[in-house]
Amino acid sequence: MSQLDHSLIAGLPQFQGMTSEELDHVLANARSQRIAKDTTIFEQEGEANSFFLLLDGHVRVVKSTPDGQQVIVRYISSGELLGIAHALGRTTYPASAVAAVDCVVLAWPSRLWSRFSAQYPAFGVGTYKTVGSRLQEAHTRVIEMSTEQVEQRVAHALLRLANQTGKKTAEGVLIDFPISRQDIAEMTGTTLHTVSRLLSAWETKGLVRSGRQKVTVVEPHKLFMLAEGRPKKD
Amino acid sequence: MSQLDHSLIAGLPQFQGMTSEELDHVLANARSQRIAKDTTIFEQEGEANSFFLLLDGHVRVVKSTPDGQQVIVRYISSGELLGIAHALGRTTYPASAVAAVDCVVLAWPSRLWSRFSAQYPAFGVGTYKTVGSRLQEAHTRVIEMSTEQVEQRVAHALLRLANQTGKKTAEGVLIDFPISRQDIAEMTGTTLHTVSRLLSAWETKGLVRSGRQKVTVVEPHKLFMLAEGRPKKD
DNA sequence: GCGATTGTTTGCGCTGCATCAAACACGTTT
DNA sequence: AAACGTGTTTGATGCAGCGCAAACAATCGC
Numbered sequence: 001m002s003q004l005d006h007s008l009i010a011g012l013p014q015f016q017g018m019t020s021e022e023l024d025h026v027l028a029n030a031r032s033q034r035i036a037k038d039t040t041i042f043e044q045e046g047e048a049n050s051f052f053l054l055l056d057g058h059v060r061v062v063k064s065t066p067d068g069q070q071v072i073v074r075y076i077s078s079g080e081l082l083g084i085a086h087a088l089g090r091t092t093y094p095a096s097a098v099a100a101v102d103c104v105v106l107a108w109p110s111r112l113w114s115r116f117s118a119q120y121p122a123f124g125v126g127t128y129k130t131v132g133s134r135l136q137e138a139h140t141r142v143i144e145m146s147t148e149q150v151e152q153r154v155a156h157a158l159l160r161l162a163n164q165t166g167k168k169t170a171e172g173v174l175i176d177f178p179i180s181r182q183d184i185a186e187m188t189g190t191t192l193h194t195v196s197r198l199l200s201a202w203e204t205k206g207l208v209r210s211g212r213q214k215v216t217v218v219e220p221h222k223l224f225m226l227a228e229g230r231p232k233k234d
Numbered sequence: 235m236s237q238l239d240h241s242l243i244a245g246l247p248q249f250q251g252m253t254s255e256e257l258d259h260v261l262a263n264a265r266s267q268r269i270a271k272d273t274t275i276f277e278q279e280g281e282a283n284s285f286f287l288l289l290d291g292h293v294r295v296v297k298s299t300p301d302g303q304q305v306i307v308r309y310i311s312s313g314e315l316l317g318i319a320h321a322l323g324r325t326t327y328p329a330s331a332v333a334a335v336d337c338v339v340l341a342w343p344s345r346l347w348s349r350f351s352a353q354y355p356a357f358g359v360g361t362y363k364t365v366g367s368r369l370q371e372a373h374t375r376v377i378e379m380s381t382e383q384v385e386q387r388v389a390h391a392l393l394r395l396a397n398q399t400g401k402k403t404a405e406g407v408l409i410d411f412p413i414s415r416q417d418i419a420e421m422t423g424t425t426l427h428t429v430s431r432l433l434s435a436w437e438t439k440g441l442v443r444s445g446r447q448k449v450t451v452v453e454p455h456k457l458f459m460l461a462e463g464r465p466k467k468d
Numbered sequence: 469g470c471g472a473t474t475g476t477t478t479g480c481g482c483t484g485c486a487t488c489a490a491a492c493a494c495g496t497t498t
Numbered sequence: 499a500a501a502c503g504t505g506t507t508t509g510a511t512g513c514a515g516c517g518c519a520a521a522c523a524a525t526c527g528c
Contacts, residue, residue, distance in 0.1 A: 063373065066462075069381045073373055088366025089359075094373065125323075131365060132322025138372035139297065139307055139328065145379035146423030147303045150515065180475065189380030194515060196477060212475060212524060228300075384485070414505065425486060430507060446494065446505060 004032060008055060008106070012079055014126035022120065030106040041083070041097040041105065048085035048093050050107045054078050057103025058165060058177040062186075063095045072186045074137070075100065075177075077165050080130070086110045087117070087127055100177045145189055153188040154198050155227035158208070162217045171209055172218035180213055238266060238340075242289060246313055248360035256354065264340040275317070275331040275339065282319035282327050284341045288312050291337025292399060292411040296420075297329045306420045308371070309334065309411075311399050314364070320344045321351070321361055334411045379423055387422040388432050389461035392442070396451045405443055406452035414447050 006023035009015050015023060032055075035041055041052065044064060059076040073095055076082050085093050108116075117124030144153050158175075166173035181192040181199065188195070199215070202208045207223050209216045217223060240257035243249050249257060266289075269275055275286065278298060293310040307329055310316050319327050342350075351358030378387050392409075400407035415426040415433065422429070433449070436442045441457050443450045451457060 063377055065377060065381055071377050071380045073376070087362065088369065089363035090366065090370075094370060128321065128362060128365070129323035131362070131369060132324065135322065135365060135369045135372060136324075136328055138369060138376060141376045142307070142372060142379065143297055143299060143305050145376065146305045146420075147299055181477095182475080186380075191516060192476080193478085193517085196475095197515095200477070415507095416505080426506080427487085427508090428485060430505095431485095434507070 004030065004106075009053065012053075012126075013129075014053075014081065014123050015120070016122040016126065018120055018122070026116065026120075027106075029112055030108050033105050033107055035099040035103040035105060037099055037102050039099050041099060041103075042093050044094065044096040045092050048083065048091055048110050051081065051083045051086065051110055051113055052097075052108075053106045054080055054082060055104040055106060057105075058100040059103060060098045060100045060183070061095050062098060070186050071189070072183060074134070075161065075164065081127060084113065084127060084131075086113045087131065100179075150188065150190045150194055151198055152227050154184060154190070154195055155223050157184060157187045158215065158217060159220065159224060159227060161215075162220065166217070169216065172216045173220060174214065174216045178213035179215060184215075237261075238264065242340075243287065246287075246360075247363075248287075248315065248357050249354075250356040250360065252354055252356065260350065260354075261340075263346055264342050267339050267341055269333040269337040269339060271333055271336050273333050275333065275337075276327050278328065278330040279326050282317065282325055282344050285315065285317045285320065285344055285347055286331075286342075287340045288314055288316060289338040289340060291339075292334040293337060294332045294334045294417070295329050296332060304420050305423070306417060308368070309395065309399065315361060318347065318361060318365075320347045321365065334413075384422065384424045384428055385432055386461050388418060388424070388429060389457050391418060391421045392449065392451060393454065393457060393461060395449075396454060400451070403450065406450045407454060408448065408450045412447035413449060418449075 004027040006020060006027055009027070010023060015026070018026070030053075035057070041059065042048070042050070044062075054076055056078050058078075059082060061073040061076060061082070063071050063073055065071070076097070082097055083093060085091065088094075117127065144156060148156070161175045161179070162173045165176055167176040168174075181195040184195045185192045199208060199210045202223070203210060205222075207217070207219045207226070209218055237258075238261040240254060240261055243261070244257060249260070252260070264287075269291070275293065276282070276284070278296075288310055290312050292312075293316060295307040295310060295316070297305050297307050299305070310331070316331055317327060319325065351361065378390060382390070395409045395413070396407045399410055401410040402408075415429040418429045419426045433442060433444050436457070437444060439456075441451070441453045441460070443452055
């Protein structure tokens, strides 16, 4: 195993306040791994043997229902931890993780998680802040699903993606990984048909530009209005 | 402030493995508080000055949308912590908590949370397991809202309540705090009208018995079938 | 280059559930 | 008892959005 440079992780909140030696020690126990697009990193219900840090790429976290339906729980961007089942007191992964693009991850054996967090306070605290904000996020999703119409939910989802992973372009904010209508449907609890219709409608209004597996938000503000206000049909 | 007996909390997972002196120390910093039915314990967006342990009663955790809609995030039963915003890296409460019945809580200043969890490992770990399972639960809710019909969602909600807080009676499992159709509607993202219709239908089928602010699950198994299987109309 | 595969668009009919509306049951106050 | 408030039932109506189907467009493999 080649030695990993600690600049890889030095800037991340989880590793704040650690010395170079400590970072090296953490990295010495990690193995770096390239993940090809559409490859599964870990599988729902599988033994949680490892936890991961996404160094580069985007990962889709998916939960499947017994009858085969899928729901996209969230997207992970680089710099975030994933597969931290052990931190939540679980021994199996609660969902599957699939690379949305070619990715690079660091992987550690799960049992090291508790050692790290005991040894490096920032690591534990950082993780729990992450978990806390994910809990928040999940609740927000529940609220949205309970109180909003499909159009507003899709708008919110798009805005969230644009904020998390958006890339400025000449046309607007581009979601910088391939995403299909089906994916958006699985994030918002609707069908790809409805998403397609909505995007078409928005495109004619100039709010977004979209094509095969790509979406650009042209008018974030107008989209936001749509996402928020109970729409007074005009 | 009268001295609290540590038998109050000795059995709880959060305080596992602590000596009598330690428990006394924890309790010395707590103040015990009676909360009348329908009283707010803490308010959404309010400064998270305290965290709480519910000693007796049932608490409704509610989130309100800007436009006044309410969603019931969960019910808390006795023995559970609530208001642990600080553990999640927040300084305001993300939701409101309202006593569903007369309650008794212990309250601590929020800043003690980190001290306790540093000092008593079981406390921190226990809390995070709680948070972990709540995250799980929230994700389950998202999945349900995304993939299930109203009837199944209501059935699931009822079963969850029956499991968490059910009380065996001659007729079946009674949900042992007052709960209205409106409440159930706010848990499942539907309207009280629809909930009422469903309960009526189930009552004629003998699955439940219900009246003003009370629901008894008579046939948990049949209700479960309904909640799970995509119903083949019969 | 050509077919095969995968993603997208769009039309149409149907239905689950929200919305509106009214009446009813129970408990509480006067 | 009568009057009131709060929770529940039930009917009637409308429509958002799902299911189905068919055609189209882009990309991949050979």
